[in-house]
Amino acid sequence: MIGIEQYQKIQEYKELGLAQTKTAKALGITYSSVSKYWNMSEEDYVREAEQEKYHMDNYRQYILEQLKICPQIRDTNVYLKLMEAFPDLQVKRATFYRYMKALREQHGYQHTSKRKISPREVSPPGYEAQADFGQYKLKDMYGRIVRVYFFCMVLSYSRMKFVCFSPDPFTTKTGIKVHNYAFQCVWQV
Template sequence: MIGIEQYRKIQEYKELGLAQTKTAKALGITYSSVSKYWIMSEEDYVREAEKERYHMDNYRQYILEHLKICPQMRDTNIYLKLVEAFPDLQVKRATFYRYMKALREQHGYPHASKRKTSPREISPPGYEAQTDFGQYKLKDMYGRIVRIYFFSMVLSYSRMKFVYFSPDPFTTKTAIKAHNYAFRYFGGRTTDYSL
């Protein structure tokens, strides 16, 4: 569902006699969205928006619990947690983001600020590398959703990359093993190859 500002713009362009295709192009939305709201009265729009908001209110407490723990959590991460916790959730991302904006304003939770970046000094070859761990959900060959875990290392100077995948979450032992594999791949030396 589009926002109230866009709905009013559609109605404004309609009164000016602009065609639906030109309205869609001017607003940067699809023709089908324009034609849907072209004939809709403002009362019908408000009623539909209220229905969507009411649907999202079913998940309000869950969202607020996450915001209380980590107010700077990105809306995308909350959406992904919500989909994971409630697989039957049927909501468009745009609707979710509008709801989150209103919820944050209502409860005083600020939006996550944009990450500030600054140029890095270039280190000499072999001086440093950056490592990180992550996880990703994908479908296996039987169509089931599985979670895979990965370790990545990037050399700072050459930007050469190494990734190690695991079907199980990383432990200290498997993290050390992943580091050793990375050092072997890069031709570096580690103190202990016994793992």
């Protein structure tokens, strides 16, 4: 759903006699969105917005629990957790982000500080590297969702990258093996 400002702009362009395609281009939204709201009255728009808001209220308690656990959590992470916990949820990202903004303001969970960025010290070659483990969900060739686990290492000086994928989660033993393999591959180059 589009915001009230965009709805009002659509109505302004309609009164000016602008075509729907030109309105969509001017506002940077899809033609289907413009045509949906082109003949919609403001009362209908408000009713639809309220209905969408109430839909998200069904998940309000879960979202508030996530915010209580970690107030600085990013809205994207809350969205992903929500989709994982409630696979049947059908909500657009823009609607979710608007709801999160209102919820944060209402309960005092605003993002208080921006990230501080400072220049990194340049270390000598071979001195340090950054390593991390992760996982990602992918569809296999049969359409089933599978998890793929990976290990990444980036050398600080040269920014050379190494990645190792695994179908199984990494254990301490396999973690040590991929570290050693990463060092072998890096030194061979």
